[in-house]
Amino acid sequence: MSRIASSLNVGFVAGVLFVLLVYFLVQQQEAISSLSVATTAAVSQWMTDKQLIKAPGEIQQIKAPGEILVASDVHRIADKQPIQDPDVASDVQPISDKEPIHDSEKGEVVCTTESETLGHSETCEVDGDVRTNGTALSVTLVPASWKERREWMISPYSKAEIIVKNVTVTQLQDRATAPPCTVTHSMPAVLFAIAGHAGNYWHDYTDILVPLFVASRRYRGEVTFLISNIQYRPEWLVKYKTLLWGLSKHAWVDMEGDTEVRCFPHVTVGLRVDKELTIVPEVVPGGPLSMADFTRFLRETYGLPRGAAVSLTREPDKKPRLLLIHRGHYRLFLNEPEIAQAAEAAGFETVMMELRANASEAEQARVVNSFDVLLGMHGAGLTNALHLPPGGVVIQVVPYGNIEVLARAEFSEPVTDMGLKYLDYSVSVEESSLLETLGPEHPAIKDPESIHRSGWTNMFEFYLAKQNVRINTTRFAPTLAQAFDHLRQQ
Structure with missing residues (x-):
């Protein structure tokens, strides 16, 4: 009997163990199936969103989970002080040590690759519980529930071909790996770099200020600017401080110098260029904006007095004013007095002036606003x-060398989008100093296209x-007459 009882006990235990094993295997298989379905659905949604460009195969795995930090609009721990201008109202409030949990259960990262924009821009829109770490130059989305881990490397400068330290954008898989916020912001943020060609007046607006207006105007000043690369361009922030305050009521953050983990409900990483020095209304986030909106913003911010050029229909006795831009180094007008006289003969009050890149932006804007026509070399x-x-009216003088396509791409459509009349005047070989310095048989004179084919360096050099340029004022007179007629017809 003892031997039978022992056998029964062993059988009973084995049976229980077998049932438990089967149960465990079934549960594990169901869990795996659920995760597979969730992953498929998430990727499907991610791929079908029309704003999403980057495919899963393009994602680069770069950083380990421990290297990632993030934050939001300014609640903060008592022993730390926000990076905030003392004259600007702050939304900083003390909080407890506990990590804030955002209301958004959604949370998503939508990235655009450089191949999808004219300016080769890379951008990410990160929405949800977003955290930034300046010293690591990282932006992290913390999921409210399980998500697949993903990672992108984004250039925060609007032209991705410009070498600047990338920002790592990460969608975490598990919120447990996210560090606690030290500063929590209630407003969104825009992260961008001052780099590349910043300091060149055209690039300042084309690469940074116009795209920043597009990215931030929807927030009506309630936005924080996270700026990288400041140490290389500190003078840039001084020059354009007034415009930055016009777009954001809050102090900007020096990303590389920021030791905080900042939490935001939304972060735009990088600036997007769709057309040079202009705006494509259809792709503006939050609703359409135009280049006319941007120039209106400039007039309001700098307090420019004139919102319309002179109308010779209403004021027939008033002389429209023409500003002839003097250049100090190259691409000079060799006969400026003659050009000024031709403009006076066409009916303009003419002033010659050099517009310096290091001048006060507000003062220079007021000077230019007092004119009706701008005339200058490309x-x-x-x-x-x-x-x-x-x-x-803007009159662009295009140097000799078949560079009309380049010159017009940079100014023709932008100027028209600003609500101005665009005219150009192409210099003939007889008006160019190259004919004398190189001689008539040089390829730059006889065959400009061969210079173009040899590359940008040679084209720029010649x-x-x-x-x-020495303008033939007789040949130039009809262009001046067109400008005058435009003002007479308004």
Whole structure:
């Protein structure tokens, strides 16, 4: 009997163990199936969103979970002070040690690759419980529930071909790996870099200020700017401080110098360029904006007095004012007095002036706003068209060398989008200093296309760096007449 009882006990235990094993295997299989379905659904949703460009195969795994930090709009722990201008109202409030949990259960990262934009921009829109770590230059989305881990490397400068330290954007798999916030912001943020060609007047607006307006205007000042690369361009922030305060009521953050873990409900990483020095209304987040909206913003921010050019229909006795831009180094007008006389003969009050890149931006804007026509050689100085009153005229003188396509791409459509009349005047070989310095048989004179084919360096050297111009004022007179007629017809 003892032997039978023992056998029964062993059988009973084995049976129980077998049942438990079967149960465990079934539960594990169901869990795996559930995760597989969740992953498939998430990726499917991610791929079908029309704003999403980057495919799963393009994602680069770069950083380990422990290297990632993030944050939101400014509640903060008592022993730390926010990076905030003392004159600007702060939304900083003390909080407990506990990590804030955002209301959004959604949370998503939508990234655009450089191949999808004219300016080769890379951007990510990160929405949900988003945290930034300046010293690691990282932005992290913390999921409310289980998610697949993903990672992107994004250039925060609007032209991705410019080498600048990338921002790591990560969607965490598990919120337990996320560090606690030290500063929590109630407002969104825009992260961008001052780099590349910043300091060149045209690039300042094309690469940074216009795209920043597009990215941030929807927030009506309630946005924090997270700026990287400041140590290399500190003067840039001084020059454009007034415009930055016009877009954000809150102090910007120096990303590389920021030791905080900041939490935001939304972060835009990088700036997007769709067309040079202009805005494509259809792709503006939060609703359409135009280049006319941007120039209106400039007039309001700088307090420019003129919102319309002179109308010769209403004021027939008033002389429209023409600003002839003087250049100090290359691409010079060799006969400026003659050009000024031709403009006076066409009916304009003419002033010659050099518009310096290191001048006060607000003062320069006010000077340009007092004119009706801007006349200049192809170059960054024509960017001052932004400050002309609507209805004014821009005349671009295009140097010899078949560079009309380049010149018009940079100014023709942008100027038109600003609500201005665009005209250009192409220099003939007889008006170019290259004919005298190189001789009629040089390829740059006889065959400009061969210079183009040899690459940008040669093209720039011959047609943009070495060339000065002596305008044939008789040949130029019809262009001046067109400008005058435009003001007479308004």
